[in-house]
Amino acid sequence: MDTVKKQVFSLDSYRMECGETIPITVGFETYGELNEKKNNAVLVCHFFSATSHAAGKYSHDDADPGWWDALIGPGKAIDTDRYFVLCTDNLCNIQAKNPNVVTTGPRTVNPQTGERYGTSFPAFTYRDMAGIQRELIRSLGIEKLLAVAGPSAGGMQALNWAVHYPDMMDACVVVISGAQTPVLTSLAYLQAAIDAIILDPKWKDGTYDEGEEPEAGLHLALQLMNLAAYQYGWYESSFPRDAKRDVISPSYQKNPEFAEAFKEAVSKRMQPYDASHYVYTARAVMMHDIARGFDSLEEALGRIQARVLMIPCVSDLLFPPQYSKQAVDIINRKGGRASYYEIDSPNGHMAGVVDAHLFAEPLASFLRGKDI
Amino acid sequence: MDTVKKQVFSLDSYRMECGETIPITVGFETYGELNEKKNNAVLVCHFFSATSHAAGKYSHDDADPGWWDALIGPGKAIDTDRYFVLCTDNLCNIQAKNPNVVTTGPRTVNPQTGERYGTSFPAFTYRDMAGIQRELIRSLGIEKLLAVAGPSAGGMQALNWAVHYPDMMDACVVVISGAQTPVLTSLAYLQAAIDAIILDPKWKDGTYDEGEEPEAGLHLALQLMNLAAYQYGWYESSFPRDAKRDVISPSYQKNPEFAEAFKEAVSKRMQPYDASHYVYTARAVMMHDIARGFDSLEEALGRIQARVLMIPCVSDLLFPPQYSKQAVDIINRKGGRASYYEIDSPNGHMAGVVDAHLFAEPLASFLRGKDI
Numbered sequence: 001m002d003t004v005k006k007q008v009f010s011l012d013s014y015r016m017e018c019g020e021t022i023p024i025t026v027g028f029e030t031y032g033e034l035n036e037k038k039n040n041a042v043l044v045c046h047f048f049s050a051t052s053h054a055a056g057k058y059s060h061d062d063a064d065p066g067w068w069d070a071l072i073g074p075g076k077a078i079d080t081d082r083y084f085v086l087c088t089d090n091l092c093n094i095q096a097k098n099p100n101v102v103t104t105g106p107r108t109v110n111p112q113t114g115e116r117y118g119t120s121f122p123a124f125t126y127r128d129m130a131g132i133q134r135e136l137i138r139s140l141g142i143e144k145l146l147a148v149a150g151p152s153a154g155g156m157q158a159l160n161w162a163v164h165y166p167d168m169m170d171a172c173v174v175v176i177s178g179a180q181t182p183v184l185t186s187l188a189y190l191q192a193a194i195d196a197i198i199l200d201p202k203w204k205d206g207t208y209d210e211g212e213e214p215e216a217g218l219h220l221a222l223q224l225m226n227l228a229a230y231q232y233g234w235y236e237s238s239f240p241r242d243a244k245r246d247v248i249s250p251s252y253q254k255n256p257e258f259a260e261a262f263k264e265a266v267s268k269r270m271q272p273y274d275a276s277h278y279v280y281t282a283r284a285v286m287m288h289d290i291a292r293g294f295d296s297l298e299e300a301l302g303r304i305q306a307r308v309l310m311i312p313c314v315s316d317l318l319f320p321p322q323y324s325k326q327a328v329d330i331i332n333r334k335g336g337r338a339s340y341y342e343i344d345s346p347n348g349h350m351a352g353v354v355d356a357h358l359f360a361e362p363l364a365s366f367l368r369g370k371d372i
Numbered sequence: 373m374d375t376v377k378k379q380v381f382s383l384d385s386y387r388m389e390c391g392e393t394i395p396i397t398v399g400f401e402t403y404g405e406l407n408e409k410k411n412n413a414v415l416v417c418h419f420f421s422a423t424s425h426a427a428g429k430y431s432h433d434d435a436d437p438g439w440w441d442a443l444i445g446p447g448k449a450i451d452t453d454r455y456f457v458l459c460t461d462n463l464c465n466i467q468a469k470n471p472n473v474v475t476t477g478p479r480t481v482n483p484q485t486g487e488r489y490g491t492s493f494p495a496f497t498y499r500d501m502a503g504i505q506r507e508l509i510r511s512l513g514i515e516k517l518l519a520v521a522g523p524s525a526g527g528m529q530a531l532n533w534a535v536h537y538p539d540m541m542d543a544c545v546v547v548i549s550g551a552q553t554p555v556l557t558s559l560a561y562l563q564a565a566i567d568a569i570i571l572d573p574k575w576k577d578g579t580y581d582e583g584e585e586p587e588a589g590l591h592l593a594l595q596l597m598n599l600a601a602y603q604y605g606w607y608e609s610s611f612p613r614d615a616k617r618d619v620i621s622p623s624y625q626k627n628p629e630f631a632e633a634f635k636e637a638v639s640k641r642m643q644p645y646d647a648s649h650y651v652y653t654a655r656a657v658m659m660h661d662i663a664r665g666f667d668s669l670e671e672a673l674g675r676i677q678a679r680v681l682m683i684p685c686v687s688d689l690l691f692p693p694q695y696s697k698q699a700v701d702i703i704n705r706k707g708g709r710a711s712y713y714e715i716d717s718p719n720g721h722m723a724g725v726v727d728a729h730l731f732a733e734p735l736a737s738f739l740r741g742k743d744i
Contacts, residue, residue, distance in 0.1 A: 018620040183607040188599035191631045195592050201573040209627040220567050227560035236556040246526035250392040250494040252655055259563045283624055291615035
């Protein structure tokens with residue numbers, strides 16, 4: 001595959017679900033070629049901590065390719081010899097300091113005031129993301145997508161597409177995600193992460209300056225998210241307890257070595273993240289409820305015309321499989337066509353990203369029109 | 373059963389695992405009568421947020437009895453017509469402000485300085501608790517216990533008894549607990565809770581005054597612990613999402629109704645809790661590793677002489693059943709006698725307390741000498 005270039009899409013004004021209207025700029029990447037009929041496009045949507053860099057490399061020297069590179073490329077499940085694949089950066093992308101991310105959020109300068117939005121930035125939702133992506137798709141002359149697909153928050157966007165723009169897509173692929181963020185997940189890892197950042201005295205209602213950022217709060221928020229994303233066994237092997245080294249010190253402040261090792265691993269990943277973007281993204285994930293605006297979950301899911309494939313992971317602590325099963329049942333009961341493919345991995349939620357080989361084949365078949 | 377009275381046990385000095393020596397006072401309760409041979413005593417140990425009030429009522433007007441009242445009483449599994457049952461308050465009991473709790477911890481006045489210990493209080497462990505309970509038992513003239521039993525942190529104490537005082541007990545009952553606190557549990561709900569409290573600017577290294585306490589940090593810590601203690605379904609029914617009411621407000625600060633309802637429920641329980649005691653107890657639970665001081669987990673568990681019964685719950689997110697299974701296998705491989713009885717409840721970890729009826733019969737049989 002050739003190297004990948006970031007592209008930029010702007011809207012002078014976009015009316016968000018919360019009622020506010022703002023100008024929007026987001027980055028996007030494409031892989032493969034749009035055919036003449038413009039009917040071979042697949043939209044891939046990114047998860048919480050990811051970016052629009054879903055596949056390929058920016059330069060041949062890059063250590064790693066994009067996050068779903070195992071699925072996207074020539075001859076792969078999302079075959080770039082056949083499909084034209086797009087992925088956008090989300091609003092309030094948490095990697096706000098990553099030079100390859102183009103996003104609009106609290107760190108953006110509000111053109112009306114000349115100052116950063118900070119927490120005056122309006123709350124965004126994954127329904128907003130679907131709407132913004134729709135504008136991008138139409139600006140490229142595409143009337144209908146072959147598919148919208150994504151893991152976790154990416155799956156939330158795919159479902160918002162399927163419910164709100166039912167006639168604009170043939171297929172919807174929802175990996176390690178669901179119709180509503182479970183209450184436990186919302187409270188334990190998202191509301192708690194927001195609370196942790198706000199608790200940091202450096203938060204200052206989001207008005208912090210560069211270099212004076214609420215790092216401790218953000219670090220705790222990242223810890224919480226990271227911990228839910230994998231599974232028990234992954235932690236035992238990544239940060240093993242060591243009874244020999246973890247003698248009891250009189251000081252309450254002495255963290256055991258395995259906790260220090262984990263904190264260090266989180267610290268190493270922190271550099272591109274921004275606390276205010278994290279708060280907004282956590283809020284968007286916890287507010288994900290496809291029933292919002294409808295009389296019931298049944299009514300919302302009943303609008304879907306696309307074939308749907310839901311792929312949960314058996315060890316997922318954030319979106320346990322029962323929620324995917326429930327959504328599949330509702331869609332089929334309402335006359336839709338939904339399939340369920342459970343993957344068995346010890347990697348918990350992250351299996352939807354790191355174990356993509358486990359569902360590459362059923363995904364490829366599904367995209368070619370076969371129900372799973 | 374008659375009403376219950378709190379009793380008090382003191383040691384002028386106790387040398388803790390961390391090496392510090394301090395005077396200790398803890399409360400305890402007893403149910404049933406010690407027989408003449410003093411060989412019918414069962415020690416019950418309390419879990420994280422509980423107290424020595426394991427059974428009965430202080431007054432006939434009390435709304436609720438003690439936390440394992442379903443198991444402890446005349447004719448019940450831990451039959452007070454046969455057994456003399458004891459339960460102590462732990463060091464650093466988190467209900468430090470509960471008038472029925474007698475504990476020694478950071479809020480205690482250090483007799484050497486005339487001021488509260490604060491965070492100069494030495495870190496305690498569940499091995500310390502077993503040692504202090506042993507002194508209490510011996511002060512009552514009891515040479516050997518029929519059994520030591522407890523859920524969660526109570527099970528940690530029971531295992532410390534079995535490993536460190538192997539000839540002082542016949543049976544060990546470990547409910548929703550294990551030989552080592554899992555790394556995921558330690559990091560997500562214990563280290564994160566400690567970090568949350570320390571992040572609160574009112575923490576002041578534990579030197580806060582009454583009325584100036586780090587309530588926000590403690591609240592977040594309680595949320596985290598509460599969230600791990602139950603299961604997905606419990607939260608869906610206790611704090612249901614409501615797409616109709618949770619419209620999207622422009623403000624990032626607007627928590628959805630289900631999050632507010634949950635926070636309010638946590639607030640209602642906060643009154644007796646102290647932040648510094650919470651930090652110390654969280655540290656003790658995360659440092660629970662029965663292998664500490666031995667060459668291996670096998671060596672530690674190989675010391676056990678008591679018959680062991682481990683009772684995990686299938687939906688437990690803090691101590692998933694695989695950890696109990698592993699400990700039982702090791703004990704049996706080392707020539708011990710360990711049984712495994714898994715309970716099936718949707719209540720997660722708390723099933724070990726709220727669903728005691730699910731294991732009352734096997735527990736009763738086990739205490740009468742029958743392997744399960």
